[in-house]
Amino acid sequence: MRLRLLLLALGTFAVGTDTMVMAGILGRVADDLDVSVAAAGQMVSVFALAYALLAPVLATLTARWRRRRLLLTALAVFTAANALSALAPDYPTLLATRVLAAAGAALYTPTANAVATALVPPERRGRAIATVLGGMTVATALGVPLGTYVGRADWRLTMWLVVVLGAVALLGLAVFLRELPAPAPAVGLRERLAPLREGRIVAAVATTFVFFVAFQAVYIYLAVAVRPATDGEAGRLTLILLVTGIASVGGSWLGGRAVDRWGVRAVLLVAGSVAALAFGALPWLGLTMRGALLYATVSPLAGWAISVAQPHRLASLSPAHAPLLISLNSSALYLGMAAGGGAGSLAMTLLGERWFPLASTALALAVLALVATTTSHPQREVAGRSGPLVGRKAKQPGKRPAEARHRTTSSPSGD
Structure with a gap:
């Protein structure tokens, strides 16, 4: 395995x-x-x-x-x-x-x-x-x-x-x-678009998009943000990017273990808070090499922990339809990457080369608000259940419709 x-x-x-x-x-x-x-x-x-x-x-x-x-x-x-x-x-x-x-x-x-x-x-x-x-x-x-x-x-x-x-x-x-178990039975186009009508799926996908706009808006222009620390020297910038890459590996590794231990909600809230603080501190951290390296360590740790938590969040909503749901998450991630360049350029124009990371702080705070209002505490979830959100309606005799809908969307991952 x-x-x-x-x-x-x-x-x-x-x-x-x-x-x-x-x-x-x-x-x-x-x-x-x-x-x-x-x-x-x-x-x-x-x-x-x-x-x-x-x-x-x-x-x-x-x-x-x-x-x-x-x-x-x-x-x-x-x-x-x-x-x-x-x-x-x-x-x-x-x-x-x-x-x-x-x-x-x-x-x-x-x-x-x-x-x-x-x-x-x-x-x-x-x-x-x-x-x-x-x-x-x-x-x-x-x-x-x-x-x-x-x-x-x-x-x-x-x-x-x-x-x-x-x-x-x-x-x-x-x-x-x-060979792996057969995927979920094929359904019509209307049913395949059902995830876009499910509030929790839309919220999860939006979380990925907004966060990666925030992350890429800084990453693409990181050389500008840390220019006071590097003084334009390629060797110093290379070191910062190398640390960023190593920290990305660490963030993915730690994020997977943290999700398994504490659940998706906790990882998203903690990592999102750390990312917001890192973006907000970059105008000062970028003034020195030590500060720039600190940012290069902390920000990717948080960012890649979120990258791990989000596919887990969507796959847990409906394991049988995980490929479709994760594809939506991947689309949001790449759209965020594509939009990050424009967002960073606009922020630089409005706020200047030193202060543009503050725009990413605002976006990261929006992500935290979205996570806080669209995910549930693990203890509120029904153990061992993950409702099929795509192509099927929940039917639970004896339950009120609202309760049935609640159980249908419950997730064992803390989402």
């Missing part, structure tokens, strides 16, 4: 490297394809937007597929798309391959998280999700620097590195992953 989780994590490591390494090779892409750096940067936006839009659509279209087949198909599409990116002769072709890679990633990551929860007993689901998401965090700490280094002479070598990672994960899962 541990090997299968690690292979799933290798797949997310490949996806994470592909998603984030572009920032390190934009200049070489621009020079090779004779476009501006700004145009080359659209690869990142195209990937993020395509992922966000395709994740729930593809989850719906593939709902009848066995999960093993779905995982292998997703990795095959993702790996082939990156090979095409490495061979792209021009800029339009490269953008098209990034959309195809996003389609593979949008199929793979939510399914991998859902499969991870199916491989372990309920009390270990948080750690299982943390292991799979750990691939993304390790990509931040190791994959991105490695990909940037490999592509220092030719950016296409970076794409081939992603191809190798994806191919190894594909081969490993094909050999070691057995």
Whole structure:
């Protein structure tokens, strides 16, 4: 079981490297394809937007597929798309391959998280999700620097590195992953859109979106926020980013264990509070190297703990429909990443280069309010129950309709 989780994590490591390494090779892409750096940067936006839009659509279209087949198909599409990116002769072709890679990633990551929860007993689901998401965090700490280094002479070598990672994960899962229980019975389109009518699901997805707007608005412009500490020296900024990557791994690991021990609500409230404090303190922490490193440690710990808690929260609402619900969460995450750049730029324009992180503080406080009003204390939940929110109505003879609805939406995870 541990090997299968690690292979799933290798797949997310490949996806994470592909998603984030572009920032390190934009200049070489621009020079090779004779476009501006700004145009080359659209690869990142195209990937993020395509992922966000395709994740729930593809989850719906593939709902009848066995999960093993779905995982292998997703990795095959993702790996082939990156090979095409490495061979792209021009800029339009490269953008098209990034959309195809996003389609593979949008199929793979939510399914991998859902499969991870199916491989372990309920009390270990948080750690299982943390292991799979750990691939993304390790990509931040190791994959991105490695990909940037490999592509220092030719950016296409970076794409081939992603191809190798994806191919190894594909081969490993094909050999070691057995068939999994059949997914939930297929239902009509109207029923598949039912999550968007469920208040708790909408609240959970909104939590992910707003928090990642806040987080990315600072992360994308972190070099600006810590410029007084680095004095523009690349070596100091690299150290800060390295600490950020390592702390991201720690946040994912700790977040999974914290969810299993204390529940989703507690992790979201504590980690959200820590993130809000970190954003609010950054205008002062960014003045010194010691303060910048403190921020680089604390903020990713909180951010990635939330990243682990949110898929667990949605999967617990309806385990049978976990791939669809987690795909909605992934879409919200990538939309937040895409919107974070614009939000950070706007905050910088309105508040200035020193004070713009305060906008993220306000957004983080909004997240805390949302969590506090839309999640329940664990002791109020019905043990061992997680109601099927998608494609089915609760029927409980002898219960009042309001009570039946309450039990239908109860979750064992503290959501």
